[in-house]
Amino acid sequence: AQSVTQLDSHVSVSEGTPVLLRCNYSSSYSPSLFWYVQHPNKGLQLLLKYTSAATLVKGINGFEAEFKKSETSFHLTKPSAHMSDAAEYFCVVSEPSGGYNKLIFGAGTRLAVHP
Amino acid sequence: DAGVIQSPRHEVTEMGQEVTLRCKPISGHNSLFWYRQTMMRGLELLIYFNNNVPIDDSGMPEDRFSAKMPNASFSTLKIQPSEPRDSAVYFCASRGTGGANTGELFFGEGSRLTVL
Numbered sequence: 001a002q003s004v005t006q007l008d009s010h011v012s013v014s015e016g017t018p019v020l021l022r023c024n025y026s027s028s029y030s031p032s033l034f035w036y037v038q039h040p041n042k043g044l045q046l047l048l049k050y051t052s053a054a055t056l057v058k059g060i061n062g063f064e065a066e067f068k069k070s071e072t073s074f075h076l077t078k079p080s081a082h083m084s085d086a087a088e089y090f091c092v093v094s095e096p097s098g099g100y101n102k103l104i105f106g107a108g109t110r111l112a113v114h115p
Numbered sequence: 116d117a118g119v120i121q122s123p124r125h126e127v128t129e130m131g132q133e134v135t136l137r138c139k140p141i142s143g144h145n146s147l148f149w150y151r152q153t154m155m156r157g158l159e160l161l162i163y164f165n166n167n168v169p170i171d172d173s174g175m176p177e178d179r180f181s182a183k184m185p186n187a188s189f190s191t192l193k194i195q196p197s198e199p200r201d202s203a204v205y206f207c208a209s210r211g212t213g214g215a216n217t218g219e220l221f222f223g224e225g226s227r228l229t230v231l
Binding site for chain 2: 034041042043044045090097105106
């Protein structure tokens with residue numbers, strides 16, 4: 001079975017500094033990987049996805065992630081944090097299961113952005 | 116596009132009462148998912164429908180939980196009788212056919228359930 005591990009439950013950065021949210025996965029297939037963001041009291045929204053095309057994936061709001069097969073990682077980055085980036089971020093792997101693609105969610109990383 | 120619509124947004128009830136959560140997926144989407152989110156367990160998939168048919172209900176906790184999708188535009192998740200440990204945020208998400216291999220789900224804003 002596939003799984004995903006988010007290495008930090010909380011990350012705190014200052015506004016204008018880089019963001020790094022770490023994610024490692026285990027998979028016996030060529031995985032599809034995603035990052036979703038959840039703002040307070042909201043549903044989850046897709047940030048970006050990797051589906052075996054380019055290994056560097058660009059998403060919304062200036063976020064990007066790089067798929068590194070040798071490291072089984074899919075870390076999320078942003079060059080400069082904005083206050084509005086404060087949210088919870090979920091790394092997700094897609095696993096074939098019973099004829100459909102089941103999404104396996106990580107535990108989440110809560111990002112705090114300070115002025 | 117109105118997005119995935121869930122109701123009620125908040126529900127407070129007493130133990131033993133029946134709870135019904137409702138979801139209207141995005142028009143044209145053929146897959147619907149119910150998730151439960153808690154601090155302790157994170158996001159858990161409860162049930163997945165494809166073309167109104169339940170495909171995977173292995174995440175439904177127990178017989179107190181049931182879900183239906185009578186048509187392509189409506190689904191319910193029912194808990195009867197409810198217990199305090201059912202307190203959580205319940206999300207409905209839908210996916211179109213184009214997203215079947217890319218995993219993009221569109222989530223509603225959730226129904227926050229508190230069982231006293």
